[in-house]
Amino acid sequence: MAGSGTAHLxxxxxxxxxxxxxxxxxxxxRGERVFAVSDVSFDARRGETIGLVxxxxxxxxSVARAIMQLPPPTKGSVxxxxxxxxxxxxxxxxxxxxxxQMIFQDPISSLNPLRKVKDIIAEGLRxxxxxxxxxxxxxxxxxxxxxxxxxxxxxxxRPHEFSGGQCQRISIARAMxxxxxxxxCDEPVSALDVSVQAQIMNLLAEMKQRYRLTMVFIAHDLxxxxxxxxxxxxxxxxxxxxxxxxxxLFAAPAHPYTRALVQSIPEPDPDAPIQEAALSGDxxxxxxxxxxxxxxxxxxxxxxxxxxxxxxxxxxRPGRFAACHFPLEEPIAVARPxxxxxV
Amino acid sequence: xxxxxxxxxxxxxxVFMLLELIPGDPVDALVPEGATPEMRExxxxxxxxxxxxxxxxxxxxxGVLQGDFGRSFQTRLPVAEAIAERAPVSLELAVLxxxxxxxxxxxxxxxxxxxxxxxxxxxxxxxxSATLATPSFVLGILLVYVFGxxxxxLPILGWVPFSQDPVQHFSHLVLPVLTLAAGECVLFTRLxxxxxxxxxxxxxxxxxRARGLPTWRILARHALRxxxxxxxxxxxxxxxxxxxxxxxVESIFSLPGMGSLVVNAIISRDFIVVQSVVLLTxxxxxxxxxxxxxxxxxLDPRVRKATS
Numbered sequence: 001m002a003g004s005g006t007a008h009l010x011x012x013x014x015x016x017x018x019x020x021x022x023x024x025x026x027x028x029x030r031g032e033r034v035f036a037v038s039d040v041s042f043d044a045r046r047g048e049t050i051g052l053v054x055x056x057x058x059x060x061x062s063v064a065r066a067i068m069q070l071p072p073p074t075k076g077s078v079x080x081x082x083x084x085x086x087x088x089x090x091x092x093x094x095x096x097x098x099x100x101q102m103i104f105q106d107p108i109s110s111l112n113p114l115r116k117v118k119d120i121i122a123e124g125l126r127x128x129x130x131x132x133x134x135x136x137x138x139x140x141x142x143x144x145x146x147x148x149x150x151x152x153x154x155x156x157x158r159p160h161e162f163s164g165g166q167c168q169r170i171s172i173a174r175a176m177x178x179x180x181x182x183x184x185c186d187e188p189v190s191a192l193d194v195s196v197q198a199q200i201m202n203l204l205a206e207m208k209q210r211y212r213l214t215m216v217f218i219a220h221d222l223x224x225x226x227x228x229x230x231x232x233x234x235x236x237x238x239x240x241x242x243x244x245x246x247x248x249l250f251a252a253p254a255h256p257y258t259r260a261l262v263q264s265i266p267e268p269d270p271d272a273p274i275q276e277a278a279l280s281g282d283x284x285x286x287x288x289x290x291x292x293x294x295x296x297x298x299x300x301x302x303x304x305x306x307x308x309x310x311x312x313x314x315x316x317r318p319g320r321f322a323a324c325h326f327p328l329e330e331p332i333a334v335a336r337p338x339x340x341x342x343v
Numbered sequence: 344x345x346x347x348x349x350x351x352x353x354x355x356x357x358v359f360m361l362l363e364l365i366p367g368d369p370v371d372a373l374v375p376e377g378a379t380p381e382m383r384e385x386x387x388x389x390x391x392x393x394x395x396x397x398x399x400x401x402x403x404x405x406g407v408l409q410g411d412f413g414r415s416f417q418t419r420l421p422v423a424e425a426i427a428e429r430a431p432v433s434l435e436l437a438v439l440x441x442x443x444x445x446x447x448x449x450x451x452x453x454x455x456x457x458x459x460x461x462x463x464x465x466x467x468x469x470x471x472s473a474t475l476a477t478p479s480f481v482l483g484i485l486l487v488y489v490f491g492x493x494x495x496x497l498p499i500l501g502w503v504p505f506s507q508d509p510v511q512h513f514s515h516l517v518l519p520v521l522t523l524a525a526g527e528c529v530l531f532t533r534l535x536x537x538x539x540x541x542x543x544x545x546x547x548x549x550x551x552r553a554r555g556l557p558t559w560r561i562l563a564r565h566a567l568r569x570x571x572x573x574x575x576x577x578x579x580x581x582x583x584x585x586x587x588x589x590x591x592v593e594s595i596f597s598l599p600g601m602g603s604l605v606v607n608a609i610i611s612r613d614f615i616v617v618q619s620v621v622l623l624t625x626x627x628x629x630x631x632x633x634x635x636x637x638x639x640x641x642l643d644p645r646v647r648k649a650t651s
Binding site: 068070093094095096097098100101102104105106109110111112113114123124127128158160171174178 | 546547549550556557560
């Protein structure tokens with residue numbers, strides 16, 4: 001996999017957000033280069049949710065940070081609503097920030113413990129100005145209500161008095177009150193109990209509908225993004241493997257890595273045979289990524305060419321983009337690959 | 344409050360006993376050399392040194408509660424008077440040193456945590472390490488040499504009362520205050536930088552930036568308050584220590600503060616003065632710590648809830 005290329009970007013007036021050739025590199029502890037994100041591209045239409053999926057350490061969060069310009073990417077472009085964010089600085093960038101908001105994984109650390117809920121939510125509105133304090137108050141109350149909390153009892157309390165799920169609701173309110181164009185959710189439910197996860201996912205789905213929100217939803221678990229996402233981007237070690245519509249991706253993965261991820265979703269059937277781990281080994285180090293296709297060291301289908309030539313993202317079937325020299329054929333049995341295929 | 348008083352009582356007992364246990368006879372300091380045993384006995388009787396321990400403690404404590412710390416063995420003047428004369432000097436020195444130390448360390452600490460490895464941080468690290476390695480008497484003498492002797496812009500030593508000449512008063516204070524502040528400044532900067540670094544890692548700071556808040560607002564309103572607990576705690580201890588007298592700095596600059604009072608008293612075995620100053624210092628410490636405890640709920644509303 002380990003694909004570069006932009007074949008999957010859509011030429012569509014409805015595309016409001018695009019990331020092109022995004023590269024994030026930073027200096028490691030001993031001054032070496034860490035290749036966190038290499039040449040990642042994707043785009044989103046208005047109201048569309050992009051699921052960004054991959055193992056821990058594959059660069060998902062680095063992509064999120066780079067989109068937020070916190071800090072800006074090493075290379076590449078991030079365009080929101082026709083504005084190139086990577087070229088903005090200082091006050092101009094701060095004015096654009098209202099349009100792209102983020103929801104974090106850790107509900108506790110993402111809220112300032114010393115401030116009241118109403119101040120946490122209202123602060124962005126106050127700073128961006130143009131509203132009277134009554135308007136700020138009304139919008140804040142409305143938003144607290146919309147995320148399913150009671151404004152009368154919640155507004156004057158502080159984050160430590162709420163559960164993790166409630167804190168995540170406050171975070172969502174804090175982001176949504178600014179009426180953003182794009183919301184990046186960085187594993188927003190990974191730290192929550194399973195029962196609460198569903199509530200928060202439902203709330204996000206509701207917000208998406210109500211505001212026709214464009215979202216980038218990051219998760220390490222395909223099952224989590226499956227229902228909410230319209231389009232899924234699978235990442236591996238800083239590169240894009242596969243891009244497809246959500247349903248198609250699950251029905252027939254084209255990239256061996258995607259297949260492994262799909263297989264690793266647990267079956268809710270207790271009688272289902274226990275599958276062997278679909279992937280063995282660890283993620284290689286981003287300090288020194290494998291040559292050619294970055295997935296080749298763990299890929300059951302790897303050939304010689306995979307080590308020498310990096311696969312480009314291409315349309316392997318209509319509407320299906322993958323970066324692989326040997327994409328999987330369409331009606332594929334989503335079963336474990338048989339042991340070493342005899343050549 | 345009850346705990347506060349109990350502590351104070353324990354401190355007074357400890358202070359009283361401490362001096363009982365010191366080897367040497369206070370009478371030595373009171374009688375001229377070569378005094379006869381009869382004379383010594385007379386003096387003992389006069390100062391009540393022959394009374395039982397408990398009685399002496401009770402009468403001393405009784406006096407202290409009425410503001411009477413007794414009379415100095417050396418000068419025969421009331422101890423309270425000597426302290427009243429010296430305390431304002433140490434107090435002023437302490438307060439000014441604290442103000443200077445905080446005025447420097449808060450912005451430097453905040454900025455070096457905001458841009459770790461940046462030039463402010465690197466310069467601050469260099470300067471703080473250098474200051475840390477320099478004892479205050481070396482620094483004091485160095486400052487005297489540079490500003491007093493070479494540049495001749497500041498007076499070297501002595502004390503001019505404010506009422507006499509305000510300008511001279513403060514120009515005499517510049518070097519001692521800088522010397523005192525330097526050491527504390529290092530401590531405060533390091534403490535604040537460490538706590539700020541931890542706070543700035545939190546997602547809510549990232550979220551504040553994502554919402555487009557100005558940097559100063561994020562640092563001052565979101566991060567500083569959350570990072571100031573250790574600083575406040577240590578400030579309380581430090582100001583207690585400074586008010587109690589700073590022996591070395593007062594000696595270098597010959598300032599008539601509590602530090603030099605205590606040193607002279609120790610040298611001349613004027614135990615009653617030592618006793619009183621130590622008791623007073625302990626009281627100040629306790630007061631400062633109580634004050635610090637009272638500021639926690641202001642800084643952190645979660646503490647407010649827990650204690651109410």
